[in-house]
Amino acid sequence: ITNNHCFQVGSMLAKMHLASKDFKLSRQNDLAVKDFENLFNKFKHLLDDYDPILNKLITSTLKQLNANWKTDLEASSCHLDLFPDNVFFDEKNQISGVIDFYFSANDLLIYDFAITVNAWCFDKTHFNFDKFEALLNSYQKIKPFNSKELNFLETALIAGAMRFLLTRLHDMFFTPKESLVKIKNPIEYKEKLLFFINNKIFK
DSSP states (O other): OOHHHHHHHHHHHHHHHHHGGGOOOOOBOTTSGGGHHHHHHTTGGGHHHHOHHHHHHHHHHHHHHHHHOOSSSOEEEEOSOOOGGGEEEOTTSOEEEEOOOTTOEEEEHHHHHHHHHHHHSEETTEEOHHHHHHHHHHHHHHSOOOHHHHHHHHHHHHHHHHHHHHHHHHHHHHSOTTSSSOOOOTHHHHHHHHHHHHOOSOO
16 A cells, blocks of 8 residues: 555545535444444453453543544545455556445544544554555545544544454454454554554644
């Protein structure tokens, strides 16, 4: 993944958000922040044998998210799963398509952006500020965030990392091995979550 890929993805996400503003249908997000605790409760009793740090980390972070989550920011239809394997690039390295709208739902646009940052702006578990700036700047050229959204971004990034930590843990514990669902390593998102908790993204 290059800075150019991230620049294109930021532009494309902004165009998707603009296009969704007058979308007539809506769908509740079943993986919204308010639903994290119920998901966590399904497997929290299994965590001590897997990674003793996770129980305390998730519990304390969920408490902070529930206390600080905003519902008065711009919301609309969102992709909510815009990972690199859901974006196609052609032979000229230009975006040619986006797939997998299975998790699409209505939520905060800044949260959808934060999920995309989680997916595109790390080199494994090392945060790449150049990729982040490319993604953010290209998005804002088309659809600028307001000051409230930008001030909330760091919280949204924590929520984005938490969502995929929880869903990957859930899949690891409960998805049958013969399932078509590819079980991915949850620890990647533990490391991303810790990064966003312990670091500022705006220098």
